[in-house]
Amino acid sequence: MSVIFLAGVHGVGKGFLGTRVAKAVGVIHFTASQLIREEKGLATWGTDRKTSALDDNQVALIRAVSQKRLIHPKILLDGHFVLRNELGILTPLEKMVFRELHLTGVILLTEESNIIACRLAMRDGGATDVFAISELAEAESAHVQDVCHELGLPLTVINSPTEESLSVAIERLTATV
Template structure:
């Protein structure tokens, strides 16, 4: 099964999910890592702008299917919404998450200013507070829609610490 950890860029998905996966004995991967491994190339920029969205999702579904054949639980770090250019966001269909065999969703949230500061610390100056608010709102809306379509639990955590995050995975 797949537990999807989602949220806007800079919200702390990797920071929280990678050590939690190690502690709980889960397989951890980012969607971008699996796509890159499957396709042999990156189709996004350092500013989180994505091309080839449909082909990337097919590659991701294929990579996840191979992992799940081992019987492992996958903690997948990804998104419900992708950025193709500043202020242009694409929502991923529920069928993508059905293909990923998502059985639980944990959505991380944070204030736009927190996200903006974190992204700027990484050298990404392309985001605005307004765009991050819109992106975060779209992530939340799409997470709710996908969770309802797939009939899976959705947990929303605002700026969680490691303990609260691990509890949400139980």
């Protein structure tokens, strides 16, 4: 049984690549936001990606993943280690959340901030703040590394990810389980 966490900032390709690769490598792909929304029956974040009820959302995510693990032996869960709260402040998620998800490994996707900004502008419309993306990416990377070190989780970092590089990383992590 394995739960691989696919981390990275909005627009780095978690959903796009995760969805395309999952079936080919024999895992089921879920987004943390999808599971939280299903578990709670509502979303607690807006189009600005600021999140209220961070703690309640993580409890809902843990419950949802626990249920999915009973049905699916190999899960690719995409989400974040750091979010902006309702005030726009970068907020690292508690390490306990990742412990309770019973992760078998983490894959962090990274990309140049200006490329992410272009993707987000095309996907969501409107201007995107490259500095805010860089700030979030740095915080995400630092917290991912800290959590993985403390919990003894294998970490794979993929810069400018492709379907092939993500497939290889997932296959390596699922082969060790």
